[in-house]
Amino acid sequence: MLRPYLREEIDMKRFALAVAAVCLSAGAALAADPLEGYWRTAKDDNGNSGMIHVAPCGAQLCGTLVKAYDANGKEMKSPNIGRKIISETVPKGGGAYTGKVYSPDRGKTYKSKLQMSGKSLKVSGCVLGICRDGGAWVKVK
Known part of the structure; x- marks a missing residue:
């Protein structure tokens, strides 16, 4: 038969191990994906570029246009x-x-x-067999 204080010590060790396991799994889940952050796009056919904020959207990643720039690099209004x-x-x-x-x-x-290498993101895409090189985006923060 275990002495009462020994039983409490074993229960505390089990509790501490359970808490550590939960903290470790939560830490892994909260780790940011390297793609997350702000990216400056390459110039498009019109010479314009943008600032994209990449963040989780459910189990995937999404990037929202937060700023647009004209061909001279000046911030501009955009319906996008x-x-x-x-x-x-x-x-x-x-x-x-x-x-x-x-x-x-x-x-x-x-x-x-998308292919990320350090602070550079090579972007390309295809629709109906027509492919396009979106250039290299640069991570801002």
Whole structure:
């Protein structure tokens, strides 16, 4: 028969292990994906670019246009502010992602391939067999 204080010590150890396991699993779940943050897009066909904020949207990642810039790099008004530019995006490993990307200059949504390398993001996409190179985006923060 276990002495009462020994039984309490075993119960406390089990409790401490359970709390540690919960904290570790929560920490892993709360770790930000490297794609999260603010990205400056490459210039489009019109010479315009944008600032995209990438954040989780459910189990996927989405990127919303938060600022638009004209060909001279000056901030400008755009009807696309607040629009999801990246959607349904999931990591594939090795800095690769797939999902969808909307191109404001062409008004089309492409099936996207994103490849991240450090603070650079190579963006490309295809729709109905027509593919487009979206250039390299640069991570701002």
